[in-house]
Amino acid sequence: MLPLQVSSLCFRVDREALLDNIDVTVASPGITAIMGPNGAGKSLLLRLIHGLLSPSSGQILWNGRDLDLETRRRQAMVFQKPVLMRRSVAANIDFVLKAGDGRDRQRRDDILHQAGLFRQRNQPARLLSGGEQQRLALARALATGPEVLLLDEPCASIDPGATLQIEHLLQQARERGLKIMLVTHDIGQARRLADDILFMHNGRLLEYRPAQDFFNNPESTAARAYLEGKLVL
């Protein structure tokens, strides 16, 4: 699927540019964290590269291919607020397995074991705790067998224990060779997980660098202020 090539990407609403001329090529495997203050355009960028939104102008290519159905099917996305179906935990996984290779009970149980949700398999998904719901959403995304996993602040409103479990699942996915792009506000999480960082501010891409370089020596004033915990306007 890689590289991801984004060229002159703009997204406008009523002439206001919410994303302004983004140019970036992401070629390295591992986890890319998309960071920046509120309103930077992080979630918007994620939706655009997944094909949920169409850009006002510019181009997005995955391994030289447009965002056609075939390309999109090789990606999966986890949203900030998990969208779980009104079914049992197991049926949520069955739903995506059926859309793919077909229902496979053994595979579903393996997925639930891996996500630590096997014991709750017969519970209604919507009665799970926030952390469990997000883990199920992640497990469901992984069940589609994606090559690229996109996550929009998956740990935004869950406790540290649940965050740790999600991060563990992400690290396992990275070890299996998945490319992960993760929107996060959590600087600590980005330090723990990210291999490289895309830093955005006011709809512009200010930095794209290896995580170590970014954290040790941020180049832009906004990134420096953001890492120092200052309010970035």
Add this chain to the structure above:
Amino acid sequence: MQDFSDAFGLAFSLILGADADLIEIIGLSLRVSLSAVVLSALIGLPLGALLAVVRFPGRQFLAVLLNALMGLPPVVVGLLVYMAISRAGPLGWLGLLYTPTAMIIAQTILVTPIIAALTRQVVEDMHKEYDEQFRSLCLPAPRVISALIWDSRYSLLTVTLAGFGRAIAEVGAVIIVGGNIDHLTRVMTTAIALETSKGDLALALALGVILLILALAVNAAVFGLRSSAKSLAYA
């Protein structure tokens, strides 16, 4: 007041006495209305869900039309079906006039817009919630529609119940196409109309009470089902 107490007394004696004619009338009422509701659900649920999910030119017009058709006067439907299936009508050769099948057809036409229009609303609300996730999964429209219908099944039960309420309570259409023939097309509502016109108000009211009990029983069953689903977070 005398009429009311007579009516309740008569209603219970009819029920307890398991009057054969009454059971036949109740049976036919349920057969006609439930058949019509099942047929309407088979057409209306996917049609409503399709309108909620798929964007195409004229979709808004269809939605408005369906909403308007919810208020279809039963006598007009009865008249149209009568014209279609009477001997001189285009479907006259089927010989359906004054048969339970004709009554089922008329009630299906009455109930389908109700189920379709309400389904569109229910499914549209759920679709707003699921839309991004489904688009992310690149699901084809038929899969989206079936998933939305399944996940809103408890709300759609109430929708179907509204259709059943319309079918079991209407008289205008079934009396025109059924003719209220004893032992053939007589249902609760047409029997009530007949007894009222004959001046036997107590019997008419008694039949009305039984009709209400039937409607109450069906509603209670669906309410129970929905409540249990809600407590399990499936609704």
